[in-house]
Amino acid sequence: MAEVKTPVLETKHLGISFGGLHAVQDFNIQMNAGELVGLIGPNGAGKTTVFNLLTGVYVPTEGTVLLNGVPLNGKKTHQFVEAGIARTFQNIRLFNDMTVIENVKVACTKDMHYSLLDATFRTPKFWKAEKEVTDRAMELLEICGLADKADILSSSLPYGQQRKLEIARALATNMKVLLLDEPAAGMNPTETAELLSCINTIRDRFGVAILLIEHDMSLVMNVCERIQVIDYGLTIASGLPEEIANNPRVIAAYLGE
Amino acid sequence: MKQNRIKTRYLVNFAALIVLFAVVVGMGMLGGNTMKLKIAPSVWQCSYLIIMAASLNLVLGFLGQLSLGHCGFMAVGAYAAALISLAFQRAGFYTEKAGAAFFLVLLISIAAAGVSAALLGLLVGIPALRLKGDYLAIITLGFGMIIVNVINNLPFCGQQGLSQGSASSALYASGLGFSNDEKMQYLWVAGLAVILCMTCMFMFVRSKYGRAIRAIRDNEIAASASGINVSYYKVLTFTISAFFAGITGALYACCNAALATSSFSFTNGSILNSVFIVVMVVVGGMGSLTGSVIAAVVLFLLNYTIKNGAWVSALPAFLQNVFTYPMLVYSIALIIVIMFRPRGIMGSREFALCDIPQWPGRIKAYFTSRAAGKAARKEGKSHG
Structure with missing residues (x-):
């Protein structure tokens, strides 16, 4: 008896045009929980635009994003996050004047349900919520190997750890789908290897679906179960890593005819 | 353990503040009439400047939005408090400025001042906070000017109404306006207001709300990608800031015999105008509430002593000439602070008396890093 499973994340004919420019057209993807999918393509292909569509930064001009079968049309970015889609950024965007642990705690804000009065009078409810969040943030920092850096300013972290902190912050939102935008950019091989194990831990432990944009082909080929390739906003191939590596259209897109 | 350390820091600061307040009050009580005339109004002015600067810091330092119309909210609060107190007085609720009935009216007026300013803040904030940076500054600047004119033209509180005995001239005799003796007698009201407001703001800043707005x-993009409803938190902070500005308005009404909208206008030359409050926040440290308190007091004292010429007359003649234009002095002070401490004197640290033993080390470290930076730049130049 084959049961039809609803994919965690599904897009139907997703597309956006800026004036006459069709940045992304007819983008379809289905992801199940615990799946790691790679999204690759040459520079300017529209990968980050897809991420912006999936997180509500851009409003799609056509198509829908479905999370667990529920359409997210017309929602704002923070509502996408509440629904369960979290992301990291290609160019690191941390809260520079806040400590490492505060960066993570910010992402827990939506799950803290005390009111202004609770905060003003420091009620037990306030302390309980704060303690829970502190514990949770420490746990996530431990997973990402940042626990000993909890109280320093996030801007004073080295580059590779800033990337990891972004992932920890995304994890703190309790997401079902994690979008990673070039997490290994600018990292040396050791840092990339560490990142890889971090990503694997996250997937095994939280069972989330991960969509990964990456230019480091060895990383993509190693960890991704499926790969989708886009060029000029159009999906030109999707399938297993071996299939993609030998696909003539993909090779043409990367190397030119 | 860490929690305890923070608590001690607060308690030590708090105790020191109480002592300072007691000393000042003691000086006022024992120092005879001249001293009283100096101390009582000064403490009142200080108290509203402190709350003003701290409340603007919520928007400017913690939320990072430039608002140039903060005194507009103060004006609304001042007029709301004055009119309400007068209404109660005319209804015969109280006859003299003492007793339970008067306290009740005082409390109601202060609360009403805060609430009316907060409502206005909400109303202005919802459309205004869609804008950023310079545009928001222009809108709030416009708001500050508009509100003054609106109040001027309201029949029951404008220039006409107030000077014709409806509120202004009567404020001293029957409304909130305290005489010098009463100011002295009710100094604790000002002190208590500062303590309560500052406590509330600290609690706000050190909670999920504070984290979210920082x-x-x-x-901003990363904040919304972390699940923070950016516009909600912006409007909330703006409203809360306006609430406290409204309360300062009530305090202002208490320590003045008459209200005139010109004292809240953008172009007035006194220490109480929206730009000057911004200066206090910037000098004290954007993101440091204690910094705002210190800057408010220091700038008030600077302003006060320049005006009353205690030490200015001892300066060489050309400097005395400079000091006849106090605004010039403040701008120079501001430029110096911005040059050496671009994020304000306190930065985003909070002042704590317990930290004073560490100061020499910190100052040394500051100069060493400055010197190192300079050397590095020189090195770069010689190579380039």
Whole structure:
């Protein structure tokens, strides 16, 4: 008896045009929980635009994003996050004047349900919520190997750890789908290897679906179960890593005819 | 353990503040009439300047949005408090400025001042906070000017109404306006207001709300990608800031015999105008509430002593000439602070008396890093 499973994340004919420019057209993807999918393509292909569509930064001009079968049309970015889609950024965007642990705690804000009065009078409810969040943030920092850096300013972290902190912050939102935008950019091989194990831990432990944009082909080929390739906003191939590596259209897109 | 350390820091600061307040009050009580005339109005003015600067810091330092119309909210609060107290007085609720009935009216007026300013803040904030940076500054600047004119033209509180005995001239005799003796007698009201307001603001800043708005300041896109409803937190902070500005308005009404909208206008030359409050926040440290308190007091004292010429007359003649234009002095002071401490004297640290033993080390470290930076730049130049 084959049961039809609803994919965690599904897009139907997703597309956006800026004036006459069709940045992304007819983008379809289905992801199940615990799946790691790679999204690759040459520079300017529209990968980050897809991420912006999936997180509500851009409003799609056509198509829908479905999370667990529920359409997210017309929602704002923070509502996408509440629904369960979290992301990291290609160019690191941390809260520079806040400590490492505060960066993570910010992402827990939506799950803290005390009111202004609770905060003003420091009620037990306030302390309980704060303690829970502190514990949770420490746990996530431990997973990402940042626990000993909890109280320093996030801007004073080295580059590779800033990337990891972004992932920890995304994890703190309790997401079902994690979008990673070039997490290994600018990292040396050791840092990339560490990142890889971090990503694997996250997937095994939280069972989330991960969509990964990456230019480091060895990383993509190693960890991704499926790969989708886009060029000029159009999906030109999707399938297993071996299939993609030998696909003539993909090779043409990367190397030119 | 860490929690305890923070608590001690607060308690030590708090105790020191109480002592300072007691000393000042003691000086006022024992120092005879001249001293009283100096101390009582000064403490009142200080108290509303402190709350003003701290409340603007919520928007400017913690939320990172430039608002140039903060005194507009103060004006609304001042007029709301004055009119309400007068209404009660005319209804015969109280006859003299003492007793339970008067306290009740005082409390109601202060609360009403805060609430009316907060409502206006909400109303202005919802459309205004869709804008950023310079545009928001222009809108709030416009708001500050508009509100003054609106109040001027309201029949029951404008220039006409107030000077014709409806509120202004009567404020001293029957409304909130305290005489010098009463100012002295009710100094604790000012002190208590400062303590309560500052406590509330600290609690706000050190909670999920404070974290959320600092995140918005640091990176708005990342904040919304972390699940923070950016516009909600912006409007909330703006409203809360307006609420406290409204309360300062009530305090202002208490320590003045008459209200005139010109004292809240953008172009007035006194220490109480929206730009000057911004200066206090910037000098004290954007993101440091204690910094705002210190800057408010220091700038008030500077302003006061320049005006009353205690030490200015001892300066060489050309400097005395400079000091006849106090605004010039403040701008020079501001430029110096911005040059050496671009994020304000306190930065985003909070002042704590317990930290004073560490100061020499910190100052040394500051100069060493400055010197190192300079050397590095020189090195770069010689290579380039």
